[in-house]
Amino acid sequence: MAPRQAQNRNSESVDNYLKAILTLSGSDNQATGGPAPRRVASNALAAQLGVAAASVTNMLQKLAAAAVPLVEYERHRGVLLSPAGKRRALEVLRHHRLIETFLYKVLDYPIEEVHEEAERLEHFISERFEERIAAKLGHPTCDPHGHSIPTLEGEMPCQQSIPLTEAITGGTFIVDSISDRDAPTLRSLKAHGMTPGTRLRIAKSASDDLCSVRIGRSARPLDLSREVAREIRILPLAK
Numbered sequence: 357m358a359p360r361q362a363q364n365r366n367s368e369s370v371d372n373y374l375k376a377i378l379t380l381s382g383s384d385n386q387a388t389g390g391p392a393p394r395r396v397a398s399n400a401l402a403a404q405l406g407v408a409a410a411s412v413t414n415m416l417q418k419l420a421a422a423a424v425p426l427v428e429y430e431r432h433r434g435v436l437l438s439p440a441g442k443r444r445a446l447e448v449l450r451h452h453r454l455i456e457t458f459l460y461k462v463l464d465y466p467i468e469e470v471h472e473e474a475e476r477l478e479h480f481i482s483e484r485f486e487e488r489i490a491a492k493l494g495h496p497t498c499d500p501h502g503h504s505i506p507t508l509e510g511e512m513p514c515q516q517s518i519p520l521t522e523a524i525t526g527g528t529f530i531v532d533s534i535s536d537r538d539a540p541t542l543r544s545l546k547a548h549g550m551t552p553g554t555r556l557r558i559a560k561s562a563s564d565d566l567c568s569v570r571i572g573r574s575a576r577p578l579d580l581s582r583e584v585a586r587e588i589r590i591l592p593l594a595k
Contacts, residue, residue, distance in 0.1 A: 502533025502552035506559035
């Protein structure tokens with residue numbers, strides 16, 4: 357492999373680690389200045405990235421020992437992003453969500469396909485290209501899934517929504533965001549009419565294994581597993 361290719365692969369791998377830590381710590385949709393992020397266990401990071409635990413340990417040690425450390429790592433206590441690591445992770449996340457929005461709004465990609473395309477492109481766009489995409493889109497604050505787009509200054513806007521699993525039965529809600537990590541689930545929810553902005557009523561809360569909701573004016577409930585319901589965030593409908 358040519359030196360430049362190897363360098364690009366290495367940079368992409370580092371970005372993937374930083375973004376995975378951001379996600380698993382609960383900071384990928386959490387407003388800047390909010391609650392302290394959770395420490396991320398190495399085995400959780402290995403599962404998220406699909407790599408061996410030994411490889412995760414080696415990478416975390418490398419990132420912690422860099423001239424400008426990107427993580428704060430203690431064996432058996434997990435890992436946190438350093439300030440520099442969080443800045444880079446939010447930059448990559450901004451790229452990702454801007455690209456998703458561009459693909460969806462300008463190139464008419466199906467919403468369930470934009471995540472994988474953005475995963476491939478997020479590491480390589482220039483600052484000028486990022487600026488042009490943002491300007492073309494009118495500087496959006498949310499991606500097609502309803503997730504906040506980090507600002508150019510590396511700030512994460514506030515998100516007031518809660519997971520569907522935390523809502524109680526009754527009342528009407530608006531779908532604020534849906535996780536983009538599982539394309540088949542996203543495709544299935546879309547087929548049932550559930551997308552960001554959809555109105556829904558909770559027929560049965562997720563105290564058991566299932567959460568039942570009625571979408572829009574439908575009288576027929578849709579049963580969601582607790583795992584799927586956890587990936588849907590909702591807001592009370594303003595009165």
